[in-house]
Amino acid sequence: MSESSVHPRAALGRLPRYAAGKPPVAVAGMESFKLSSNENPLPPLPEVLESMAKHPEINRYPDPTAAPLRAAxxxxxxxxxxxxxxxxxxxGALNQILAAFSGANDGGEPDEVIYAWRSFEAYPISVGLAGARSIQVPLTSGARHDLEAMAAAVTDRTKIVILCTPNNPTGPVLHTAEVEEFLAKVPEDVVVVIDEAYVEFVTDADAVKGLELYRKYPNVIVLRTFSKAYGLAGLRVGYSVSQPELTQYLRVAAVPxxxxxxxxxxxxxxxxxxxKIVERVQSLVRxxxxxxxxxxxxxWxxxxxxxxxxxxxxxxxxxxFAAQAEGQGLSVRPFGNEGVRVSIxxxxxxxRFLQFCQGYTKAPAAS
Incomplete structure (x- = not known):
């Protein structure tokens, strides 16, 4: 058979590959644990599983606008x-935002999407697939967003800025005062996405509250998910919240x-x-x-x-570190030569993870 003459978009070759957290390997004499994917180790509540069993009509399409869920x-x-x-x-909700507000202009030049780095590893993939250009701004001390540098990176080609809080994989949150100061520097025609995938785990009293900012700023979109705190990662259900001036376009870009x-x-x-969800979350926070x-x-x-x-x-x-943890039945998530994220x-x-760390002879550096 001759070699295929079909080739993907050039952008595809420039994108990093998403690397999901690896499952743990079997180790003789001990139970193995997956700490590599930020999953909730607890299954859905029994009542949730019972509710799903009472609705077996998966031969039918769901409500295309998810009206019952949106009402709830x-x-x-x-x-x-x-x-x-x-x-x-x-x-999925973020991809809809990128599809609606970024890509390439009529002249073929890519728009720009700004986000901190390191942050969620899917960002550069999603941005590239949308046809836009990633502008990655390095984290500052404490593995936090450098909002001053991010504001300075905004140009007339910037369409979206993504703020990940708490930042995945490093952990810190953004605070209300610093985000308000940042928003004052960003043009009103730039969409600011506040990604709050882990908001339920936040205990910092000064942490930014995305919903409060969405009410004040028409260019703010808040991202939430049921994957983490609710233990529904395998069902893939999330959502965005923004004012009607933006949702009218997101509905066009939404995947049916x-x-x-x-x-x-x-x-x-x-x-x-x-x-009951809160009780479970608090047990994980402890x-x-x-x-x-x-x-x-x-x-450390x-x-x-x-x-x-x-x-x-x-x-x-x-x-x-990841390889030695694997030998102890623990799958953790290394990010190249940058660091290791360990899920609770x-x-x-x-x-067992703490016991393993006690015997590991090297210490991490300050971020």
Whole structure:
């Protein structure tokens, strides 16, 4: 057979490849744990699973506008249902934003999308697939967004700025005052996306509240997901919240039926049971605090952890740390030679992780 003459877009060859967290390997004599994907180690609430079983009509398409879920979210968030657009996880909702507001102009020149780096590894892929150009602004000390540098990076080609808070994979949140100051510097025709995929885990009282800013600034879009705190990662249901001036375009760019009927039923039931969700989240937050305290007792610098994960700046030793953790039945997530992200998992998994760190002979650097 001759070689195919079909070739992908040139942009595809310039994109990084998304690397999902690896599953743990089997180690004789011990249970293995996956701490590499920021998943909730707890399954959905039993009532949620029961609700899904009562709605087996998956031979039918779901409501194309996810009206029942948007109505439930409207009550839960105290926002108009018209301001909510659902997507396949928060990443699916982000892709809709990128499709609506960035790409290439009529002359073929790419728009620019600004975000901090390192941040969520899907950002450069999604931006590139949209036809836009990534402008990555390095993190500042403490593994935090450098908002001053990000504001300075805005040009007349900038269409979107993404703020990830808490920042994945490093952990710190952005604070209200600094984000308001940032928004004052950004032109009103630039969309500012506040990605709050881990908002339920935040305990910092000064953390920015995306919904408050969306009410004040017409160019702000808030991203949320049911994947993390609610334990519905496999169902892929997320959403964005923005004012009607923006949602009118997002509905055009939205993928039809992105949120399945099962995902919508599970999400609605989870909202009804939110006090139980909070209890579960708080148990994970306590585990996060235990892990951070244990690492700092070793003298290891750990950036402020406000998600369901911790970041260790192991640099060149990142792969070695991950490989040795694997030998202890723990799958963690190295990012090249930059560092290692470790998700908060089951109590036993977290205890074993701390025990492993006590015996590891190298310490991470300060971020």
């Amino acid at each position: 979210l409207a009550d839960f968030l105290d926002v108009p249902a018209e301001d909510i657009v659902t997507g396949g996880g928060s990443l 039926f992105a949120a399945s009927s099962l995902a919508q039923h599970a999400a609605i039931k989870s909202l009804e049971l939110y006090p 585990e996060r605090e235990r892990v951070v305290a244990g690492l700092r007792e070793l003298g 610098p750990v950036p402020d952890a406000q998600g369901n994960f911790v970041w260790l700046n192991f640099g060149q030793d990142s792969s070695d 998992g089951e109590v036993e998994a977290n205890s």
